[in-house]
Amino acid sequence: MSTETLTTAAMPSQARTNWVAYKTILRREIIRILRIWTQTLLPPAITMTLYFVIFGSLIGGRIGEMDGHSYMDFIAPGIIMMSVITNAYGNVVSSFFSAKYQRHIEEILIAPVSNWVVLAGYISGGLFRGLAVGAIVTVVALFFSDIHIAHPFITITTVLLTALLFSIGGLINAIFARSFDDVSIVPTFILTPLTYLGGVFYSVSLLPELWQNVSLANPILYMVNAFRYGFLGSSDISLGIAYSVMLAFSIGFGALALYLLNSGRGLKS
Amino acid sequence: MVTTPTPATNSVPALQVSSLEKIYDGGQRALNGINLTVQHGDFFALLGPNGAGKSTLIGIISTLVRKTAGSVQVYGQDLHQQPHSAKPLLGVVPQEFNFNNFETPLQIVTQQAGYYGVPYGEAKRRAEKLLKRLDLWEKRDDASRLLSGGMRRRLMIARALIHQPRLLILDEPTAGVDIELRRSLWDFLREINAAGTTIILTTHYLEEAEQLCRNIAIIDSGDIVTNTTMRALLSQLDIETYVLNTAGDLTKTSVANLETRQTGDDEMELDIRKGDSISEALAALQSQGIEVMNLRNKANRLEELFVRLTRRENKASQQDAAA
Incomplete structure (x- = not known):
């Protein structure tokens, strides 16, 4: 091998560097998700199948209708959304924290990659897994329910914004995390309770007025209901408010994540 | 592009x-x-x-x-x-x-x-x-x-x-x-x-x-x-150390005016000061019945300087701290 070929560098433009770097991060994330599919894609399918069997078929049959829909149809969009949220979040937090822990995040930090590209790459990985799992769970739901997409635009934009928001949330968690315990604290103590209390299994109109008002402080309520509107055409929440909440959180989280990356917090000493 | x-x-x-x-x-x-x-x-x-x-x-x-x-x-x-x-x-x-x-x-x-x-x-x-x-x-x-x-x-x-x-x-x-x-x-x-x-x-x-x-x-x-x-x-080193493989009984022989250390049965180290002749040193060894079969420069020259330089700096900083 001629060593000359190794020492005559041609420097691509910054825009090209960023584009190739973005594709590289995304490809790496997709390869990772597919390589460990038994940890990333299979468990949500099994868990959500159990939800449909237990809550939908066994218990749901005794509950009757909810907001004018069969209980199975009512919970299906919420269960799909729950799987999107947990997987988008879980993918980014585990991937980014592993990169920090094993220190191979340094491969990116020493390279001329803009921080917003790092953010975009990891978020896209979260979107990929969130949407892939969402698609798998939707297929599972079709075996148990009779759902149809009433408003495709609302369904797609809601799931995209939700996956985006929680992917960014996962990155912020990973930046602050110092141990694997820190990675599981937010999903266990914040994300799961908010998701269960976000109207996945019930209509908030069933709650007393006080708890209805308390529920309005839960951002996941807006996502679940907007998504349910996309499928069923009915919702407890105004769509305008739901989109405003999703956009506001996405922009706020995005700005915070970029600030943290620029500051080098948790990454540089 | x-x-x-x-x-x-x-x-x-x-x-x-x-x-x-x-x-x-x-x-x-x-x-x-x-x-x-x-x-x-x-x-x-x-x-x-x-x-x-x-x-x-x-x-x-x-x-x-x-x-x-x-x-x-x-x-x-x-x-x-x-x-x-x-x-x-x-x-x-x-x-x-x-x-x-x-x-x-x-x-x-x-x-x-x-x-x-x-x-x-x-x-x-x-x-x-x-x-x-x-x-x-x-x-x-x-x-x-x-x-x-x-x-x-x-x-x-x-x-x-x-x-x-x-x-x-x-x-x-x-x-x-x-x-x-x-x-x-x-x-x-x-x-x-x-x-x-x-x-x-x-x-x-x-x-x-x-x-x-x-x-x-x-x-x-x-x-x-x-x-x-x-x-x-x-070049700051004023002493070069050579490792000599020798024949002869080293234990019974001391070599006048030479800095030597026995490091094995048939091996010794020889320090040569800057400006001194290595030929004269080897001749002196031979006159004492020590035949040099092989000779190599001990690869510790930089190590000696390194230790000397960093030790000097440590001493200086300790003195500064004490002052």
Whole structure:
């Protein structure tokens, strides 16, 4: 091998560097998700199948209708959304924290990659897994329910914004995390309770007025209901408010994540 | 959409560190405003005892450690003001393994190329050349956690070279590798240096620095205590030590006017002061019945200087502290 070929560098433009770097991060994330599919894609399918069997078929049959829909149809969009949220979040937090822990995040930090590209790459990985799992769970739901997409635009934009928001949330968690315990604290103590209390299994109109008002402080309520509107055409929440909440959180989280990356917090000493 | 690198002229230093200072959050001062220049094409040794500030300096040059004050320029490009033009000129081989243990060597090097904007097809072509040259091609699809320590070291070198940097910084590149592999890595580094890559090397094997490097800086307690050519530094030694393989009974013989130490049944060390004749010393040994069968220079010259320089600095700082 001629060593000359190794020492005559041609420097691509910054825009090209960023584009190739973005594709590289995304490809790496997709390869990772597919390589460990038994940890990333299979468990949500099994868990959500159990939800449909237990809550939908066994218990749901005794509950009757909810907001004018069969209980199975009512919970299906919420269960799909729950799987999107947990997987988008879980993918980014585990991937980014592993990169920090094993220190191979340094491969990116020493390279001329803009921080917003790092953010975009990891978020896209979260979107990929969130949407892939969402698609798998939707297929599972079709075996148990009779759902149809009433408003495709609302369904797609809601799931995209939700996956985006929680992917960014996962990155912020990973930046602050110092141990694997820190990675599981937010999903266990914040994300799961908010998701269960976000109207996945019930209509908030069933709650007393006080708890209805308390529920309005839960951002996941807006996502679940907007998504349910996309499928069923009915919702407890105004769509305008739901989109405003999703956009506001996405922009706020995005700005915070970029600030943290620029500051080098948790990454540089 | 390819632009030629602007800082390609040989007159611009490969690395220019100016008044670089680092104080960590806890108040620990690691670098005291150091200045360092490494010229294009050089093979430069950066030595220092543990905790001297070497890793902090390399960390700042890698942009993994934030500087407190000062500047770093790579081929005239300010690393912190113009990172997008400075970083591609720089390749870093860190001391500790920092790749994804679950990824393969081919994935690791092609991804690294991608972070520098090298498209995947071109990255694969470059990776094949590098991995073959560093005897890793057969292992290209194995998980990197299965590689031996020497293979991992070579993988980090391949990764650092995949974007074709002009300046390569190696932090202890041969730590823990066997002698044969170390020699082959030396050959490879000499090869890429001859082809135009400037190299900065930190090592604990001082023989390695002496063998490879033309210029040297020694850093201690956050200051550069010596920055000169290897030849000039070694010329400061007023004593050369030779290892002699001998025939004759050493235990019964003392050699007048010669500094000797018996180090084995048929081996002794002989110190020759600057200006003294080695022929006269050998003749004196022969007159005492000691026949010198073989002779070699003991490769500890740099080590002696290193210990002397860093010890002197420690004493001075202790005196300052006491004052």
